[in-house]
Amino acid sequence: MTDQLRHVTRALLSVSDKSGLLEFARALALHGIELVSTGGTARAIAEAGLKVKDVSDLTGFPEMMDGRVKTLHPKVHGGLLAIRGKADHASAMKSHGIAQIDLLVVNLYPFEATVDRGGDFEECIENIDIGGPAMIRGAAKNHNDVAVVVDAADYQAVLDELKANQGATTLHLRRRLAAKAYARTAAYDAAISNWFANELNTEAPDFRAFGGRLIQALRYGENPHQKAAFYLLPERRPGVSTQRQLQGKELSYNNINDTDAAFECVAEFDPKRTAACVIVKHANPCGVAEGSDLLDAYRKALACDSTSAFGGIVALNRTLDAGAARAITEIFTEVIIAPDATQEAIAIVSAKKNLRLLLTGGLPDPRAMGLTAKTVAGGLLVQSRDNAVVDDMVLKVATKRAPTEAEMRDLMFAFRVAKHVKSNTIVYAKDLATVGIGAGQMSRVDSARIAARKAEDAARELKLVQPLTKGSVVASDAFFPFADGMLACIEAGATAVIQPGGSVRDNEVIEAADAHGIAMVLTGVRHFRH
Known part of the structure; x- marks a missing residue:
């Protein structure tokens, strides 16, 4: 790739976020670049004492339909898309009075922010930008000749190149800006499509996309040989x-x-x-x-x-x-x-x-709706967040003995925790504290035994006569397929159990609990976590 220089003679600026705009426009004007702009952007530039041409003067058409139609015009898109070195493109521009646009500066209507602050349906629709993405994609496609800026963070990079190259940009910068431009419009469209799916209660839309903005480029991923980065999604969830x-x-x-x-x-x-x-x-x-x-x-x-x-x-x-x-x-x-x-x-x-x-300034709402996603080979698994909360569940006592008030309090505590432990999960709790946690085992019996052994280790460290699992309660994230998992919990000292139920052998498990005088509560809700 050679760094083909392209001089900037004309710039079109149309931004909703005007951070840094005036300083950038002044610097462009100092390079002798003609400024063309729209609506509020044009007013802001003019009020700053800079010479600016309204886009309606460029197109010969007034802004209309509440601003919906202003840049959707051949004199805008022709100026962005014309290949400068192609004779027939140059001839068409001359014949139709189309002036080239060498720099496009656009940030989009604040759709994500409107959704985030709870805008109603019509307000969100009005904040879907049409002309902006069309111009961005056109300019990015023609990046051999046109530079496109979608982020105020890139203003300085453009100015540095204009200064270093006597008013020109390099192909390297234009390509980098084009790649960012397409990523921005993709993330924007993803936010709109996911909002629409949510508004229409469409659980499985035919196409699904997610897009976010870089928060942090990470040194590496789970392991040093893996590359990683952290992105912010449109959903504003404290955390x-x-x-x-x-x-x-x-x-x-x-x-x-x-x-x-x-x-x-x-x-x-x-x-x-x-x-x-x-x-x-x-x-x-x-x-x-x-x-x-x-x-x-x-x-x-x-x-x-x-x-x-x-x-x-x-x-x-x-x-x-x-x-x-x-x-x-x-x-x-x-x-x-x-x-x-x-x-x-x-x-x-x-x-x-x-x-x-x-x-964080607050806590995430455990009941809030939302989506989670994970990749598999060649695919994306998407599901709604596990927002089931034990306080909202209908708890059913399945055994002859009902739990005591203290046991029920600890059972609900343990089930809250089990929701957040990798499956298969066993959580022992006593006096509103975990006293043994078994996570991520292939067998629920193994989870029960590992959690009990961890409790024994803790007892030795605390110099206790016996582990705190004696007299504890226990939670399982999913049903006990056989009585053996529950019997391992009873052996560790549990006196009450909370589990979803739903196994074909529920009766066998309940009978085993009754035989040992154990109280069992069924939630009807499973908390698998993989």
Whole structure:
């Protein structure tokens, strides 16, 4: 590729976001570039004392139909699409009075922002840009001759080239800008199509696209030999994608993944009702607890598996305070994420320079609708978010013995946590704290036994006579296909069980529970998580 220089004689500017516009327009004018613009952009440039031609003067047609028709004209698209070195294109331009446009600057109507702030259907429709994407795609196609800018962040790069090349741009820059332009219109159309699908309750549209804006180019992915980047989707969900990082090293791919898992889990606990803490390691909770305050919740969560908590992620559902901050910083922690933090807590965390402190301003709604997606070979699996919440479920006592009030409280707690543990999942809980977690095993029996063994390890570390699974309750993310998984839980000391039910052997499992005097509650809702 040779860097073919193209001088910029005329620029068309039409932007909804006018950040940096006037400074950019002034710099273009200093290079002797004629400025052409539309509507509010033209007014802003003129009011700044710069000479600007309205696009209607270029086309000979007035802006009409509430601004829907202003740039959809041959004199605009001809100026963008004409191949400069082609004789018949040059002849057509001359015959029809079409002036070349060498630089296009467009950012699109704020459709995503309109949806985000709750605009009604008609307002969202009016914020779908038509002329903008058409011009962008035309200019990008003709990038051999035309530079197209869709992001104010690229203004300076254009100005630097104009200065370095006496008012010309290089092919290298034009190609880079063209690639970005197509990505922008693709993300824009994806946002519109997904909004339409949601408005029409279309669960499986014939075509599905997702698009986002780069948040961070990551050093690597899950492993150092993998490339990775982090993108922001149109859905504004409080969490790791919207957080404000106060301090600490740059987040890694695994940090982001684990932090998201922790924060989504802690959001299950209403901060108006209780203080809650979730500690995550390798995308699985290793300790979860409710407490009288965050310090109490953190200590209870840590006691579940302090070994795994080393180098983990801590998520809180309330404002981080000094007491919790001191306790969390006593061991090596990768990330703390919370809705907010006191100045005293921020000062305490600042002593750990590599510890990331992320503040989100709020919690994600566990009941909110939304989509999740994952790739498979040659395909994309899309589903609605698991927004089932145990408080909303109809719980059915299946055994002769009903759970006590304390057991029911712990059963609901355990089922909240089980929703966020990789399947197959077994979660033991006691006094609103996890006391053993078994995650991601091929056999539910193995999950039960691993969780019990982890509880035994914790008991030894805490110098307890017996593990806290004695007298605990247990949650399973899916039904017990046989009684053996539940019997392993009973052997560990569980006195009550919560599970979805639905197995052809439910009666066998219930009979086994009755035989051991165990209370069992069925939710009717499964929480597989892979």
